[in-house]
Amino acid sequence: MFSTSLTVNDVLYLLEGAWVTVQLTAWSILLGTFAGLLFGLLRALLPRASLPLAWLLDVFRSVPLLIQFVLFNSLKSIVGLNLSAFAVGCIVLGIYAAAYFTEIVRGGVLAVPLSTRRASRSLGLSYGQDLRFIVLPIATRVAFPGWLNLVLGVMKDTALVMWIGIVELLRASQTIVTRIQEPLLVLCIAGLIYYVMSLVVARLGARLERRWQEND
Amino acid sequence: MIEIENVHKSFGDLEVVKGVSLTVDKGEVVSIIGGSGSGKSTLLMCINGLEPIQKGSIRVDGIEVHDRATDLNRLRQKIGIVFQQWNAFPHLTVLENVMLAPRKVLGKSKQDAEALAVKQLEHVGLGDKLKAFPGKLSGGQQQRMAIARALAMSPDYMLFDEATSALDPQLVGEVLDTMRMLAEDGMTMVLVTHEIRFARDVSDRVAFFCNGRVHEIGPPDQVIGNPVQPETAAFLKSVK
Numbered sequence: 001m002f003s004t005s006l007t008v009n010d011v012l013y014l015l016e017g018a019w020v021t022v023q024l025t026a027w028s029i030l031l032g033t034f035a036g037l038l039f040g041l042l043r044a045l046l047p048r049a050s051l052p053l054a055w056l057l058d059v060f061r062s063v064p065l066l067i068q069f070v071l072f073n074s075l076k077s078i079v080g081l082n083l084s085a086f087a088v089g090c091i092v093l094g095i096y097a098a099a100y101f102t103e104i105v106r107g108g109v110l111a112v113p114l115s116t117r118r119a120s121r122s123l124g125l126s127y128g129q130d131l132r133f134i135v136l137p138i139a140t141r142v143a144f145p146g147w148l149n150l151v152l153g154v155m156k157d158t159a160l161v162m163w164i165g166i167v168e169l170l171r172a173s174q175t176i177v178t179r180i181q182e183p184l185l186v187l188c189i190a191g192l193i194y195y196v197m198s199l200v201v202a203r204l205g206a207r208l209e210r211r212w213q214e215n216d
Numbered sequence: 217m218i219e220i221e222n223v224h225k226s227f228g229d230l231e232v233v234k235g236v237s238l239t240v241d242k243g244e245v246v247s248i249i250g251g252s253g254s255g256k257s258t259l260l261m262c263i264n265g266l267e268p269i270q271k272g273s274i275r276v277d278g279i280e281v282h283d284r285a286t287d288l289n290r291l292r293q294k295i296g297i298v299f300q301q302w303n304a305f306p307h308l309t310v311l312e313n314v315m316l317a318p319r320k321v322l323g324k325s326k327q328d329a330e331a332l333a334v335k336q337l338e339h340v341g342l343g344d345k346l347k348a349f350p351g352k353l354s355g356g357q358q359q360r361m362a363i364a365r366a367l368a369m370s371p372d373y374m375l376f377d378e379a380t381s382a383l384d385p386q387l388v389g390e391v392l393d394t395m396r397m398l399a400e401d402g403m404t405m406v407l408v409t410h411e412i413r414f415a416r417d418v419s420d421r422v423a424f425f426c427n428g429r430v431h432e433i434g435p436p437d438q439v440i441g442n443p444v445q446p447e448t449a450a451f452l453k454s455v456k
Binding site: 113115116118119120122123124125126129133134137138141212 | 296
């Protein structure tokens with residue numbers, strides 16, 4: 001009734017692709033989180049001075065990711081940078097994530113009421129102490145769901161790196177489809193792997209949020 | 217001693233405080249009453265430098281608050297302030313709320329800060345809420361926590377900015393009782409308040425603000441009991 005040419009090796013090949021997807025996601029989120037945190041703080045605390053930064057980041061939020069991949073990859077060749085395709089993928093995705101995360105952080109910081117900050121300053125806390133002990137912890141709770149969303153989004157956007165020649169989960173599945181001509185089955189399996197990876201991230205996030213919410 | 221001399225304060229084109237002079241002696245309790253927009257709360261924010269002023273001077277124990285050379289973080293350690301919106305730090309427990317400034321600003325050890333915080337929280341009747349988060353407390357409890365938080369810095373002065381205005385009526389009493397206790401302990405206090413009867417009870421002097429100026433000032437029995445200015449009388453009648 002049900003027969004398939006899919007072999008165990010094919011499934012392992014898919015899982016290898018999934019591992020590349022995980023690595024790409026991890027590195028670009030790492031880069032995007034650090035850069036986005038820095039840029040977001042600048043945008044929230046020095047809105048006027050950091051306006052040019054906002055314009056620049058707008059470019060990365062507005063141009064389709066695929067175009068950014070191809071352009072950056074060409075730029076790499078023209079300038080003669082000695083970067084692997086994997087590194088290019090991480091950098092482009094990282095900047096893209098940073099551009100989004102900047103706005104998430106900005107929103108989180110601006111969500112801390114001015115009166116709360118005044119209360120901490122009135123106790124003698126310095127500007128830096130207020131930021132570290134009051135603003136950042138509160139802003140983190142506000143920004144976290146947005147950050148989690150971004151992680152899930154970036155995980156799926158990693159599929160676009162196949163256009164610059166990286167074999168990740170989606171590309172691996174297409175290779176197999178080409179060979180065994182069973183797109184439905186293979187894509188279902190690939191989709192399931194994406195789903196499981198997302199579920200793990202979302203569950204971990206939900207657990208952390210629940211712990212914060214118990215306090216509010 | 218707090219010496220306020222001819223202070224002017226504007227927000228953009230709008231002048232809110234128009235030349236206020238007022239002196240508060242050590243151990244004195246001064247209440248500021250007046251309609252909304254009369255500049256009372258704004259003046260309070262200027263006393264510990266949370267708001268800049270455009271003209272005049274404010275000195276606390278001889279230190280110019282609005283001098284660029286003044287270390288405001290240091291000065292604020294001796295001026296506690298309690299706000300209308302109690303402004304709890306929502307991510308910290310009641311105990312941590314009170315411990316934060318003694319630890320980070322005064323550099324006390326964890327044990328010392330905790331002992332101090334527990335003492336202050338018991339003083340305001342929150343000894344059983346140490347591990348609770350502010351979100352689980354009533355407004356009155358949060359406001360008493362805010363008072364304990366300010367007191368934990370051992371301030372020489374306490375400013376209250378309409379500390380009971382945002383509370384449900386049945387919670388006002390517990391906060392006023394805490395404030396009364398402080399006044400009886402000899403704390404130097406400046407209260408911006410709409411609780412006229414309370415002001416009359418605890419104050420050494422009452423100042424009536426009108427249009428950004430001190431319109432009438434004197435002992436409570438005089439200003440509240442027998443005001444000279446018609447505006448004061450009209451205001452008192454309106455809030456009764």
